Amino acid sequence: MSDQDKKPVLTFVTGNPNKLREVQQIVGDDFMFQLQNVAVDLPEYQGDPAHVAAEKCKAAYQQVKTPVIVEDTSLCFNALGGLPGVYIKWFLKGVGHDGLNKMLAGFDDKTAYAQCIFAFQPGEGVEPLLFIGRTDGKIVPARGPTHFGWDPVFQPDGFHTTYAEMESDAKNAISHRGRALAKMAEFFKSHAREVSERMTLEKDWTTS
Amino acid sequence: MSDQDKKPVLTFVTGNPNKLREVQQIVGDDFMFQLQNVAVDLPEYQGDPAHVAAEKCKAAYQQVKTPVIVEDTSLCFNALGGLPGVYIKWFLKGVGHDGLNKMLAGFDDKTAYAQCIFAFQPGEGVEPLLFIGRTDGKIVPARGPTHFGWDPVFQPDGFHTTYAEMESDAKNAISHRGRALAKMAEFFKSHAREVSERMTLEKDWTTS
Numbered sequence: 001m002s003d004q005d006k007k008p009v010l011t012f013v014t015g016n017p018n019k020l021r022e023v024q025q026i027v028g029d030d031f032m033f034q035l036q037n038v039a040v041d042l043p044e045y046q047g048d049p050a051h052v053a054a055e056k057c058k059a060a061y062q063q064v065k066t067p068v069i070v071e072d073t074s075l076c077f078n079a080l081g082g083l084p085g086v087y088i089k090w091f092l093k094g095v096g097h098d099g100l101n102k103m104l105a106g107f108d109d110k111t112a113y114a115q116c117i118f119a120f121q122p123g124e125g126v127e128p129l130l131f132i133g134r135t136d137g138k139i140v141p142a143r144g145p146t147h148f149g150w151d152p153v154f155q156p157d158g159f160h161t162t163y164a165e166m167e168s169d170a171k172n173a174i175s176h177r178g179r180a181l182a183k184m185a186e187f188f189k190s191h192a193r194e195v196s197e198r199m200t201l202e203k204d205w206t207t208s
Numbered sequence: 209m210s211d212q213d214k215k216p217v218l219t220f221v222t223g224n225p226n227k228l229r230e231v232q233q234i235v236g237d238d239f240m241f242q243l244q245n246v247a248v249d250l251p252e253y254q255g256d257p258a259h260v261a262a263e264k265c266k267a268a269y270q271q272v273k274t275p276v277i278v279e280d281t282s283l284c285f286n287a288l289g290g291l292p293g294v295y296i297k298w299f300l301k302g303v304g305h306d307g308l309n310k311m312l313a314g315f316d317d318k319t320a321y322a323q324c325i326f327a328f329q330p331g332e333g334v335e336p337l338l339f340i341g342r343t344d345g346k347i348v349p350a351r352g353p354t355h356f357g358w359d360p361v362f363q364p365d366g367f368h369t370t371y372a373e374m375e376s377d378a379k380n381a382i383s384h385r386g387r388a389l390a391k392m393a394e395f396f397k398s399h400a401r402e403v404s405e406r407m408t409l410e411k412d413w414t415t416s
Contacts, residue, residue: 045253079303080299090295093289105315
């Protein structure tokens with residue numbers, strides 16, 4: 001039995017093993033949990049991003065019954081009051097990169113923000129903790145490789161490249177996802193003992 | 209005990225008693241059920257309209273444990289591949305009537321359809337039956353009273369008035385909601401005995 005095997009399990013509910021590796025790299029080897037991923041079908045609720053992430057996390061906990069994290073991503077157009085938001089995947093599928101631009105044709109404001117929320121639920125009956133990473137930018141005609149979602153139409157502020165045109169290291173450093181992950185990793189590092197205790201108590205968990 | 213009280217209960221999960229009265233009027237006094245409404249918070253899932261209505265109906269059944277109907281409405285822009293669809297309420301809130309038009313400014317196609325789905329679940333472990341009413345039309349600058357949702361921006365085909373400008377009788381006759389209700393009422397009338405039997409058996413229920 002290795003040291004890793006003695007640690008409590010933290011389950012990342014995702015069907016994408018690359019996402020697990022990304023989290024593992026960021027939290028490092030001295031992470032207090034043994035990280036694993038499971039692919040479980042989770043309900044996707046309507047609502048604002050924080051609500052959707054929290055509800056998804058609760059549903060994930062009910063399925064795996066062990067400390068759990070989930071991730072949810074939004075692309076929010078300021079001209080549309082934050083929409084499509086969590087519905088961006090349906091819009092990308094429905095209208096494509098060109099359509100996402102066309103939806104803003106009638107508006108002067110092309111600004112948008114990409115938002116990633118990691119939600120962590122340590123135990124039963126506990127409200128999930130949310131780690132929110134946000135990157136401001138604007139919606140532009142698609143540039144760069146088109147294999148990863150809406151990356152080609154999002155150009156972060158301070159850059160002349162879209163997400164899709166950026167090297168992954170550079171993107172991770174400023175991306176909504178990188179920022180959310182960094183917040184979560186920082187939390188686990190600075191609250192390791194508290195997290196362990198709370199996981200045992202499984203109550204009165206509050207955000208710090 | 210009146211005759212009405214002897215009938216089995218069919219619960220319409222809605223917080224709006226006007227909707228209950230509308231259903232009661234359409235199905236008539238000889239309806240096989242005693243209709244009542246209850247206001248229960250139901251989860252709203254993401255997905256296509258049929259999926260959303262079916263899941264909402266299952267959740268409703270799990271709460272009330274008696275035969276149940278729910279309703280879900282979509283406004284689907286053809287240029288956006290059917291979106292905003294079930295998310296229309298969030299978009300109306302986020303961008304208003306003017307914004308719904310502006311979202312289509314970049315597209316030549318302003319056509320849309322309004323869709324209402326009534327979902328009926330007669331018993332445990334049974335897939336809900338869906339009654340779908342659809343009205344084709346187009347999105348126009350808002351005209352008419354603004355107190356009822358997106359009615360001012362939807363002009364049904366064959367009319368020069370928006371939903372909001374129509375008298376309620378005329379609107380009900382051609383509306384997505386009126387059509388879905390008529391289908392449901394027709395089903396209950398023509399399958400009364402089968403519905404009674406299946407409600408008792410609570411299994412092998414299939415759409416006709």
